[in-house]
Amino acid sequence: MSVAVIGAGIAGISAARHLHEAGISVDIFDKSRGSGGRMSSKRTEQGEFDVGTQYFTARNSAFRAAVEHWQEQGWVATWQPRLYRIDEQGLHRSDDDQPRYVGTPRMTALSRGLIGDIPLHSATRIAELQQVEAGWLLVDTDAQTYGPYQQVIVATPAPQAVPLLESAPALANAARQAQMEPGWAVSVGFDVPLAIDLDAAFVRCGPLDWVCANHSKPGRSEAANWVLQSTPAWANDHLDTPAQEVAEHLVDALAKALGITLPATRFLHAHRWLYARPGEDREWGALAAPELNLYACGDWCQSGRLEGAWLSGREAAQVLLGKR
Numbered sequence: 001m002s003v004a005v006i007g008a009g010i011a012g013i014s015a016a017r018h019l020h021e022a023g024i025s026v027d028i029f030d031k032s033r034g035s036g037g038r039m040s041s042k043r044t045e046q047g048e049f050d051v052g053t054q055y056f057t058a059r060n061s062a063f064r065a066a067v068e069h070w071q072e073q074g075w076v077a078t079w080q081p082r083l084y085r086i087d088e089q090g091l092h093r094s095d096d097d098q099p100r101y102v103g104t105p106r107m108t109a110l111s112r113g114l115i116g117d118i119p120l121h122s123a124t125r126i127a128e129l130q131q132v133e134a135g136w137l138l139v140d141t142d143a144q145t146y147g148p149y150q151q152v153i154v155a156t157p158a159p160q161a162v163p164l165l166e167s168a169p170a171l172a173n174a175a176r177q178a179q180m181e182p183g184w185a186v187s188v189g190f191d192v193p194l195a196i197d198l199d200a201a202f203v204r205c206g207p208l209d210w211v212c213a214n215h216s217k218p219g220r221s222e223a224a225n226w227v228l229q230s231t232p233a234w235a236n237d238h239l240d241t242p243a244q245e246v247a248e249h250l251v252d253a254l255a256k257a258l259g260i261t262l263p264a265t266r267f268l269h270a271h272r273w274l275y276a277r278p279g280e281d282r283e284w285g286a287l288a289a290p291e292l293n294l295y296a297c298g299d300w301c302q303s304g305r306l307e308g309a310w311l312s313g314r315e316a317a318q319v320l321l322g323k324r
Contacts (some may be wrong), residue, residue: 001018001024001025001150001151002024002025002027002135002145002147002148002149002150002151003019003024003025003026003027003149003150003153003320004026004027004028004029004136004149004151004152004153005019005026005027005029005144005151005152005153005155005157005271006027006029006030006032006114006126006153006154006164007028007029007037007087007137007154007155007156007298008029008030008032008034008035008037008111008120008122008153008259009036009037009038009039009111009155009298009306009309010034010036010037010110010111010299010306010309010313011040011151011154011155011297011298011299011301011309011310011312011313011316012028012030012037012155012156012297012310012313013028013035013111013114013115013313014294014297014310014311014312014314014317015153015155015297015313015314015316015317016028016115016118016153016178016297016313016317017114017116017118018113018313018314018317018318018321019317019320019321020076020116020210021263021272022120022321023318024321026118026119026120026297027120027121027146027149027213027232028115028118028119028121028311029120029121029124029126029146030120030121030122030123030124031039031123031124031125031126032122032248033123034108034111034121034122035108035111035112035115035120035121035122036052036107036108036110036111036112037052037111038052038053038273038276038277039052039053039103039107039108039110039111039306040052040053040107041103041106041107041108041273042187042269042271043106044187044267044315045096045135046266046267046307047189047214047215047220047221047223047225047239048106048190048214048220048221048225048226049187049214049225049227049269050102050106050107050214050217051185051227051271052107052185052210052273053107053186053306054102054200054210054212054229055079055100055101055102055192055217056100056101056102056143056305056307057098057099057100057101057307058099058101058304058307060307060311061107062311062314063307063310063311064256064307066310067101068085069242070110070113071101072101073113073135074107075103075104075110075113075114076101076102076103076104076110077102077104077214077218077219078099078100078101078218079100079101079102079217079218080100080196080207081100081199081200081212081213081216082197082200082216082218082278083096083199083200083201083202083286084108084185084197084198084200084201084202085201085202085203085204085250086087086201086203086204086205086211086257086258087203087204087276088204088205090259091198091201091259092138093143093257094201094202095143097288099241101173102217102218104217104218104219105218105220105221106219106221112180116168121146124140124146125140125141126138126139126140126146126164126222127139127140127163128164129167129294130145131167131292132148133148134147134148134149134150135147135148135149135293136148136149136151136152136294137152138152144288148227148324149292150293150296151294151320152293152294152295152318153295153296153297153313153316153320154272154294154295154296154297155296155297155298155313156174156298157180157275157298157300157315158175158178158180158275158278158298158300159175159180159259159275160275161175161296161298162175162176165296166292167289167292167294167310168289168292168294169237169264170287170289170291171287171288171294171296174284174287174296175296175300178278178282178300178301179278179279179280180230180274180275180276180277180278180279180280181232181235181236181275181276181277181279182235182236182237182239182272182273182274182275182276183209183227183230183231183272183273183277184230184234184235184238184246184250184270184271184273185227185228185229185270185271186228186229186230186247186250186251186268186269186270186271187214187225187226187227187267187268187269187270188226188227188228188244188247188251188254188265188267188268188269189223189224189225189226189265189266189268189272189315190225190263190264190265190266191198191224191263191264191265191266192214193224194213194224194258194260194262194263195260196258196260198213198258199213199216200212200213200216203257205257206253206256206257207228207231207234207249207250207253208228208230208250208253208254208257209229209230209231209232210227210228210229211226211227211228211257211258212226212227212228213225214225214226214227219275220320224263225267226254227323228250228251228253228254229247230250232276232277234277235276237274238306239272239274243270243272244268244270246272247268247269247270247271248268250270251265251268271317277304278299278300278304279297281302281304281308282300282301282302282303283302284301284302284314285301285302285311285312285315286301286312286313286315286319287301287316288316288319288320289321290320295316295319295320296316297309297312297313297315298312298313299312321323
């Protein structure tokens with residue numbers, strides 16, 4: 001059996017890893033140059049910034065067992081930040097003490113560890129699936145074809161999955177229902193550390209949703225690097241705002257939220273996520289059209305947490321293997 005997985009985020013990688021361990025031949029395709037999807041990290045001369053997923057938690061027993069294995073492999077580590085909540089009344093120490101995990105030395109380390117020796121076709125945007133007698137052909141935006149593959153798992157954000165699932169109307173319609181919310185992520189490096197006893201905070205006022213001292217995470221450089229993430233509503237209102245303007249605005253919002261004067265910046269960059277996270281949790285797990293050998297998975301099928309994406313990918317693989 002040969003399987004193509006479209007999307008190298010945690011859902012696609014989870015599906016591919018489970019199939020690979022079952023002895024199935026798997027190829028992964030992704031439009032980006034690397035792996036991890038929204039577990040993205042930006043490497044610069046000023047150090048690294050986790051511009052996507054900031055951390056993850058583990059609630060499901062199977063996922064907790066997987067996380068323990070990842071820790072043993074050195075792909076992830078526990079992160080215990082000095083965590084706060086910021087609202088109109090100021091800063092408050094957060095009572096949320098659940099264990100948090102991060103990839104080490106950056107978030108993308110987990111995706112690379114899980115992919116291992118599974119073939120990854122990066123910088124390859126699959127635009128169309130063509131059904132042929134031997135299975136499915138994958139056609140990229142340069143009209144190059146791959147395959148045929150007997151089975152295909154689509155593990156992209158819901159809006160990008162729709163055109164790939166048109167041969168299975170029920171799956172395509174479900175993907176259309178799954179709304180994704182946008183977000184802006186700003187990477188900012190300061191000349192000196194900020195004069196505040198705080199590593200991360202949930203922000204409940206203004207344009208910010210989350211702020212984090214990236215250097216507080218295990219394995220990171222000691223540079224005073226911070227990541228700021230906007231609320232979905234603010235991002236939706238500023239989708240076409242120039243990135244530099246977005247970056248400056250959110251840095252000003254950081255100063256206001258923390259109530260301090262910020263030092264000079266030595267690095268500033270804004271990244272727009274059109275599909276930052278699903279708008280609501282679902283209980284689909286994964287979607288399947290076994291009569292067509294076509295499947296779909298992703299955080300939009302379950303929950304916006306990394307755990308939900310991993311579970312969705314695992315379920316897609318299990319359904320496919322059960323059909324075998």
